[in-house]
Amino acid sequence: MRGMTATPSTASTRGTSASPMMQQYHDAKSACGDALLLFRMGDFYELFFDDAQTASRVLGLTLTSREKGENATPMAGFPHHQLENYLAKLIAAGYRAAVCDQVEDPRHAKGIVKREVTRVVTAGTLTDDALLDPRHSNYLAAVAFESRRHGQKRGQAHFASSTLDGESASTARQSVSVPVARPLPNERVGIAWAELSTGRFCAAVFPMVELADQLARIGPAECLVSESAPPIPQPPSEKISVTQRPPWCFGHNTAAEALSRQFGVSSLEGYGFGDDDDPAVCAAGAILEYLRETQKSSLDHIDRLTPFQPGGVVEIDQSTRRNLELTMALRDGRRDGTLLAVIDRTVTPMGSRLLAEWLSAPLATMAPLVARHDAVAELVGDVPLVREVRELLDEVHDLERLLARVATERASPRDLKSIAGTLGLLPKLKAKLTARKSNLLAECEGQIDLCPELRSRLDAALGDTCPLSARDGGFIRDGYSADLDSLRELAAGGKQWIANYQAEESARSGISNLRVGYNKVFGYYIELTNAQRQKAPAHYIRKQTLKNAERYVTPELKEYEEKILSADERAKELEYDLFVELRKLVQQSAARLMSTAAAVARIDVLSALADLARQRGYTRPELVEESVLRIEDGRHPVLDALATPGTFVPNDTRLGGDEGNILLITGPNMAGKSTYIRQVALLTLMAQIGSFVPARSATIGIADRIFARVGASDELARGQSTFMVEMIEAARILNTATPRSLVILDELGRGTSTYDGISLAWAIVEHLHDSVSCRTLFATHYHELTDLESSLSGVRNLNVSVREWDDQVVFLHKIVAGAADKSYGIHVARLAGVPRQVNERAKQILAHLESEHLDEEGRPRLASAGRRRRRGDLQLTLLAPSEHPLLDEIRAVDIESMTPLDALRSVDQWRRQLNERQ
Ligand code: ADP
Numbered sequence: 001m002r003g004m005t006a007t008p009s010t011a012s013t014r015g016t017s018a019s020p021m022m023q024q025y026h027d028a029k030s031a032c033g034d035a036l037l038l039f040r041m042g043d044f045y046e047l048f049f050d051d052a053q054t055a056s057r058v059l060g061l062t063l064t065s066r067e068k069g070e071n072a073t074p075m076a077g078f079p080h081h082q083l084e085n086y087l088a089k090l091i092a093a094g095y096r097a098a099v100c101d102q103v104e105d106p107r108h109a110k111g112i113v114k115r116e117v118t119r120v121v122t123a124g125t126l127t128d129d130a131l132l133d134p135r136h137s138n139y140l141a142a143v144a145f146e147s148r149r150h151g152q153k154r155g156q157a158h159f160a161s162s163t164l165d166g167e168s169a170s171t172a173r174q175s176v177s178v179p180v181a182r183p184l185p186n187e188r189v190g191i192a193w194a195e196l197s198t199g200r201f202c203a204a205v206f207p208m209v210e211l212a213d214q215l216a217r218i219g220p221a222e223c224l225v226s227e228s229a230p231p232i233p234q235p236p237s238e239k240i241s242v243t244q245r246p247p248w249c250f251g252h253n254t255a256a257e258a259l260s261r262q263f264g265v266s267s268l269e270g271y272g273f274g275d276d277d278d279p280a281v282c283a284a285g286a287i288l289e290y291l292r293e294t295q296k297s298s299l300d301h302i303d304r305l306t307p308f309q310p311g312g313v314v315e316i317d318q319s320t321r322r323n324l325e326l327t328m329a330l331r332d333g334r335r336d337g338t339l340l341a342v343i344d345r346t347v348t349p350m351g352s353r354l355l356a357e358w359l360s361a362p363l364a365t366m367a368p369l370v371a372r373h374d375a376v377a378e379l380v381g382d383v384p385l386v387r388e389v390r391e392l393l394d395e396v397h398d399l400e401r402l403l404a405r406v407a408t409e410r411a412s413p414r415d416l417k418s419i420a421g422t423l424g425l426l427p428k429l430k431a432k433l434t435a436r437k438s439n440l441l442a443e444c445e446g447q448i449d450l451c452p453e454l455r456s457r458l459d460a461a462l463g464d465t466c467p468l469s470a471r472d473g474g475f476i477r478d479g480y481s482a483d484l485d486s487l488r489e490l491a492a493g494g495k496q497w498i499a500n501y502q503a504e505e506s507a508r509s510g511i512s513n514l515r516v517g518y519n520k521v522f523g524y525y526i527e528l529t530n531a532q533r534q535k536a537p538a539h540y541i542r543k544q545t546l547k548n549a550e551r552y553v554t555p556e557l558k559e560y561e562e563k564i565l566s567a568d569e570r571a572k573e574l575e576y577d578l579f580v581e582l583r584k585l586v587q588q589s590a591a592r593l594m595s596t597a598a599a600v601a602r603i604d605v606l607s608a609l610a611d612l613a614r615q616r617g618y619t620r621p622e623l624v625e626e627s628v629l630r631i632e633d634g635r636h637p638v639l640d641a642l643a644t645p646g647t648f649v650p651n652d653t654r655l656g657g658d659e660g661n662i663l664l665i666t667g668p669n670m671a672g673k674s675t676y677i678r679q680v681a682l683l684t685l686m687a688q689i690g691s692f693v694p695a696r697s698a699t700i701g702i703a704d705r706i707f708a709r710v711g712a713s714d715e716l717a718r719g720q721s722t723f724m725v726e727m728i729e730a731a732r733i734l735n736t737a738t739p740r741s742l743v744i745l746d747e748l749g750r751g752t753s754t755y756d757g758i759s760l761a762w763a764i765v766e767h768l769h770d771s772v773s774c775r776t777l778f779a780t781h782y783h784e785l786t787d788l789e790s791s792l793s794g795v796r797n798l799n800v801s802v803r804e805w806d807d808q809v810v811f812l813h814k815i816v817a818g819a820a821d822k823s824y825g826i827h828v829a830r831l832a833g834v835p836r837q838v839n840e841r842a843k844q845i846l847a848h849l850e851s852e853h854l855d856e857e858g859r860p861r862l863a864s865a866g867r868r869r870r871r872g873d874l875q876l877t878l879l880a881p882s883e884h885p886l887l888d889e890i891r892a893v894d895i896e897s898m899t900p901l902d903a904l905r906s907v908d909q910w911r912r913q914l915n916e917r918q
Contacts, residue, residue: 020111020112021041021112022048022073024112024115025037025039025048025100028098028100028115028116028117029051031117032098032117032120033096034096035095035096035097035098035120035121035122036051036054036055036090036095036096036097036098037051037097037098037100037117038083038086038087038097038098038099038100039100039115040080040099040100040101040102040115041077043079043080044077044078044079044080045077045078045080045083045086045099046075046076046077047061047075047076047077048066048073048074048075049073049074050074052074052075052076053074053076054095055076055090056076058089058090058093058095059076059078059086059089059090061076061077061078062076063075063076064076083099084128084130084131085130087099087121087128087131088130088131090121091121091122091123091126091131094123094239094241096120096121096122096123096243097120097121098117098119098120098121099117099118099119099120099121100115100116100117100118101115101116101118102114102115103115103116103118116296117296118296119294119295119296119297120293120294120295120296121294122140122222122241122243122294123138123221123222123241124138124139124140124141124196124220124221124222124223124241124243125140125196125222125290125291125294125295126138126196126197126221127196127197127401127404127405127408127410128410129398129401132197132401134349134352134353134398134401135344135349135352135353135356136353136356137195137198137200137219137353137356137357138195138196138197138221139193139194139195139218139219139220139221140193140194140195140196140220140221140222140223140224140287140290140291141191141192141193141215141218141220141222141223141224141240141283141287142191142192142193142223142224142225142250142283142284142286142287142290143189143190143191143211143215143223143224143225143229143232143283144189144190144191144192144226144250144279144280144282144283144286145187145189145190145208145226145229145230145279146187146188146189146190146205146277146279186207187207187208188205188206188207188208188279189205189206189207189208189210189211189279190203190204190205190278190279190280190281190282190283190284191203191204191205191206191211191214191215191218191280191283192280192283192284192286192287192305193218193220193287194287194291194302196291196295196302196404196408197400197401197404197405198400198401198403198404199301199302199303199400199403199404199407199594200306201284201287201302201304201305201306202305202306202307202308203273203280203281203283203284203305203306203307203308204280204307204308204309204310205278205279205280206310211232211233212233212317212318213315213316213317213318215232215233215240215318216317216318216321216322217316217318217321217360217361218360219327219360220240221240221241222240222241222242222243223240223241223242223243224243224244224245224249224283224286224287224290225242225243225244225245226244226245226246226247226249226250226286227244227245227246227247228247243290245286245289245290249285249286249289249290250282250283250285250286251282251285252276252277252278252281252282252285254285254289255281255282255284255285255286255288255289256268256281256285258285258288258289259281259284259285259288259305262288262299262302262303263303263304263305268281268305271304271305271306271307272307273305273307280307284305288302295408297408297409297410298407298408298409299407299408300407300587300590301403301404301406301407301408301590301594303591311364312363312364312365312368313361313362313363313364314361314362314363314364314685314688314703314704314705314706315704315705315706316360316362316685316705316706317707317729317732319708319709319729320706320707320708320709321360323678323708323709323710324339324678324681324682324685324706324708324710325337325338325339325638326338326339326340326359326360326685327339327340327356327359327360337638337642338638339359339637339638339682339685339686340355340356340359342637342638342641342642343355343359343609343612343637343686343691344356344608345608345609345611345612346604346605346608347390347393347394347604347608348393348394348396348398348600348601348604349398349401350396350398350399350400350597350600350601350604351393351600351601351602351603351604351605351608352604353601354601354602354604354605355605355608358605358689358690359685359689362685362688362689363688363689363690364688364702364703364704365702366623366625366702369623369687369688369690369702370623371438371439371440372440372606372689372690373620373621373623373690373692374437374438374439374440375438375439375440375441375606375690376606376609376610376613376620376690376691376692377438377620378436378437378438378441379441379606379607379609379610380610380613380614380620380692383614385432386607386610386611386614388432389429389432389433389603389607390604390607390608390611392425392428392429392432393429393600393603393604393607395421395422395425396422396425396429396600397418397419397421397422399419399422399593399594399596399597399600400594400597400601402415402418402419402422403419403586403590403593403594403597406419406583406586406587406590407587407590409583411583411586412466412467412468412469412470413462413466413467413468413469413470413475413579414466414467414468416458416462416466416579416582416583416586417458417462417466417475419458419586419593420455420458420459420462423450423451423454423455423458424455424459426448426450426596427450429448429600429603430445430448430450433445433448433603440602440606441603441606443599444599444602444603444606445599447595447596447598447599448596448599448600449592449593449595449596451589451592451593451596454585454586454589457582457585458582458585458586460477460479460480461476461477461480461578461582462475462476462477462582463475463476463477470575470576470579470580471572471576472572473571473572473575473576474575475575475579476575476578476579480578481574481578483574484571484574484575484578487567487568487570487571487574488567488571490563490564490567491564491567491568491571497560497564498516498524498560498564499516501516501556501557501560502514502515502516502526505526508537509535509536509537510535511528511532511535513529513532514526514527514528514532515527516557517551522543522544522551522553523553523558523561523565524553524557524558524560524561525543525544525551525552525553525557526540526551526552526553526554526557527549527550527551527552528549528550528552529548529549530548530549530550533549533550536550536552539554539555540552540553540554541553541554606690609690609691609692612691612692613691613692616640616641616694617694618691618692618693618694618695619692619693619695619696619697619698620692621683621686621687621692621693621695621698621699621700622697622698622699622700623687623700623701623702624699624700624701624702625701625702626656626657626701627656627657627661627701627703627739627740627774627775628655628656628657628659628699628700628701628775629653629654629655629656629680629684629699629700629701629742629775630653630654630655630697630698630699631652631653631654631680631683631693631695631697631698631699631700632652632695632696632697632698633650633651633652633695633696633697634650634651634652634653634679634680634683634693634694634695634698635648635650635679635694635695636648636675636676636678636679636682636694637679637682637683637686637693637694638682639675640694649672649812649813649814650695650696651676651679651813651814651815652815653680653777655680655775655777656701656775659796660793660794660795660796661768661769661773661774661775661776661794662765662768662769662775662776662777662778662788662792662794662795662796663776663777663778663795663796663798664765664778664780664785664786664788664789664795664796664797664798664819665677665777665778665779665780665797665798665799665800665815666779666780666781666782666783666785666786666797666798666799666819666820667781667799667800667802667820668781668800668802668809668811668820669781670811671800671802671811671813672800672811672813672815673746673779673800674710674746674779675813676777676779676800676815677710677744677745677746677777677778677779678708678710678744680742680744680777681706681708681742681744681777683695683698683700684700684703684706684742685706687700688700688702688703701740701775702740703740703741703742703775704738704740704741705736705737705738705740705741705742706741706742706743707732707733707737707741707742707743707744708744708746709726709729709730709733709743709744709745709746709748710744710746710747726748726749726750727760730745730748730760730764733745733768734764734767734768734772737768737772737774738772738774739772739773739774740774741772741774741775742774742775742776743768743774743775743776743777744776744777744778744779745764745776745777745778745779746779747779747780747781748760748761748764748778748780749761749764749780749782754782757782758782758784758785761778761780761782761785762784762785762788765778765785765788765792765795766788766792769792769794769795770792773794783819783820786819786820789819796817797817797818797819798815798816798817798818799815799816799818799819799820800812800813800814800815800816800820801814801815801816802820829842886910886913886914889910890910893906
């Protein structure tokens with residue numbers, strides 16, 4: 001997408017129509033950049049020119065024309081009450097939309113009704129409930145590249161220049177791309193991310209190489225980049241809408257000033273952003289600038305910039321996130337079947353979002369983790385408490401998003417009612433949490449601010465049912481405002497007056513069926529049937545003739561009508577003012593309410609984890625600083641939850657310390673190798689978000705980084721060769737894993753020829769063993785690798801037991817010590833339905849190959865070569881070429897006893913022998 005300051009008003013959008021309304025349209029259009037303009041006309045939103053064409057294509061609207069002939073203007077529209085629906089579709093398709101509303105009552109307008117763009121809706125700046133998934137945070141991110149190279153200006157890119165492959169403004173999404181130049185080792189990038197719907201705003205500086213991983217962690221819906229910056233890497237399964245902005249939006253000084261003004265501080269140092277060329281500040285400034293431009297409302301709820309501390313969390317790169325299916329399934333990118341889906345038992349949207357955040361950034365330090373485990377343990381031990389707390393939480397509304405709507409002045413009376421309702425539940429929730437032993441629960445309890453004054457004010461003011469629009473009136477309780485009460489009395493009394501008037505007139509005129517009625521056009525009238533109309537008194541003024549009746553007004557009736565109607569109107573206006581006053585009151589308590597919302601979210605997550613632990617029989621993991629893993633009867637959290645109860649086969653894991661750092665798991669395909677190694681990574685991750693784990697017991701050494709290299713099938717979509725991607729990721733692991741990391745590798749080296757693959761896998765395991773010393777689980781179908789156990793002290797072989805029965809194989813899914821003796825690939829092919837003849841033929845070929853490639857001991861020849869390696873050998877002896885037989889002859893020569901002539905003869909003979917062999 002292009003920046004909003006661009007002027008996309010092309011000749012075709014200008015048109016020739018010069019009516020004042022179209023002039024209004026063009027003015028609005030030129031102020032909202034490339035966003036599609038939804039222009040309110042009566043009960044419809046209309047789009048014109050190119051926007052109409054786009055809308056007709058994307059939204060399936062019928063394309064019509066506003067005028068005929070030369071002035072014909074393409075037009076498409078939809079009824080105003082379908083706005084949210086259509087906005088959602090436009091955003092999902094990657095567009096931005098500006099909503100241009102009528103900002104005065106058409107009845108009071110002098111000339112053409114005034115219209116203004118009231119909001120610009122973009123993927124990263126949604127606040128409407130209808131457009132947001134309550135369980136997902138919706139972040140807007142900005143990326144600012146540090147600029148110290150080549151003397152470029154601040155905020156500008158220092159990559160080789162590259163544009164967004166010529167996409168038109170309406171082709172909303174940027175194509176998948178990778179940086180066009182390699183980042184220098186010390187280059188840094190500033191990333192800021194904000195959620196308009198909750199007011200959360202964070203920023204930090206990261207090494208450039210982490211850009212893709214950090215974006216994958218944040219998962220923004222939209223990302224701002226400078227027009228002069230290189231393309232940003234896109235996560236393959238989740239598209240980020242990229243919006244280009246002019247470079248000045250990323251300028252440091254402008255950013256620092258704007259941010260300081262927003263937060264009412266003189267410097268950003270208090271937030272930990274002191275550097276005078278801090279790219280995090282540039283990115284944060286770009287976000288603020290964009291929000292100001294798109295949001296025509298207050299941004300008061302964005303009241304601080306939180307520095308993100310990458311040190312305290314486990315580093316997980318984007319492919320690991322994907323491979324472990326933490327929040328998105330590999331197959332379809334959906335939430336179902338992911339770890340998050342299985343462990344998310346939260347009952348509030350705030351809790352659900354917080355849990356997703358915990359899962360995307362597990363903790364890498366002991367104290368806060370122990371605090372979470374203590375809290376979960378206390379809740380696991382008190383079943384009635386968890387039930388009661390969760391019942392209460394179930395009633396709680398999404399306080400964070402409600403408050404954001406209050407701050408942006410988009411809250412409705414119903415929103416205030418929801419806040420009041422939530423405040424009403426807090427005393428009970430707080431009471432349930434008093435006198436808890438765990439520090440975290442006590443802290444959450446202390447953080448719940450009951451805001452009693454606000455609550456009683458809202459309760460006194462708001463009626464039982466509140467409308468979505470504050471202009472509708474009828475939601476302030478009787479007795480709250482004396483002025484409102486008297487206006488209402490007047491309006492209601494007026495209606496009584498009409499009834500009396502009808503009775504009196506009927507008596508006075510002797511017309512028994514005289515009726516006083518009301519319609520929007522004529523207001524109040526007296527209606528006489530045709531049979532009676534001769535009797536109409538002289539002072540009746542005829543207003544309307546119907547088929548069977550005549551309608552009249554009298555001066556008296558008109559006078560009273562005005563009083564009644566204006567009382568009604570004035571009551572509504574007063575109600576609106578009272579509503580604004582209440583909204584301000586809520587806004588004044590926003591900070592207290594936000595912190596209460598954060599406490600409620602944490603209580604929800606902790607009690608959800610406790611509920612999960614109890615129901616699924618999880619245990620509290622013991623966390624230790626040493627790099628070890630000791631798991632008894634561990635289960636894969638997702639498969640265990642989805643399988644028929646009791647059918648998942650639990651397995652043990654012992655890794656690190658005396659047990660050695662590397663487990664090599666061999667076994668046939670489909671035996672359960674991938675499941676096992678993923679299970680170990682997932683259990684570690686769960687322990688490090690504060691959850692209990694599916695195991696009988698677990699001792700988990702805190703990991704600083706978790707790497708999962710699993711499969712490679714989906715990578716072709718990214719335009720890179722599978723093997724290249726595999727090696728890039730392997731290189732990253734080898735270069736960045738530390739002794740505290742956990743690495744799981746599945747079928748590494750599969751993307752190339754067998755010998756290449758085995759050699760690389762072999763060398764990689766050696767490197768992890770000798771140089772990195774991190775906990776590693778390596779699943780492979782290369783039997784040759786099992787020989788590593790004999791040459792590397794820290795490697796242990798495991799295999800998955802298989803029972804052979806009557807030429808069939810049964811996978812027992814049980815991990816046992818030792819190397820697998822067969823690969824059973826042909827048996828698996830049979831299970832998969834490969835024709836019997838093909839299977840039989842494959843067996844013959846296998847027998848032949850095995851006789852060629854096994855040594856005298858029945859061991860693959862490659863593996864025997866590997867066994868020659870001794871500690872300290874610099875040269876990889878695996879696959880070393882065999883020696884030429886002449887060498888032994890040369891070694892055997894006794895030079896002392898040779899004459900020069902003998903020597904010459906020998907040389908001549910060797911030369912001939914060599915020539916003969918060629
Ligand atoms: P591999 O990596 O060895 O090819 P997978 O780990 O993909 O095998 O497992 C294949 C299938 O076996 C899984 O989809 C799962 O249904 C089943 N499975 C794996 N491990 C277990 C287990 N421990 N208990 C029960 N079923 C299992």
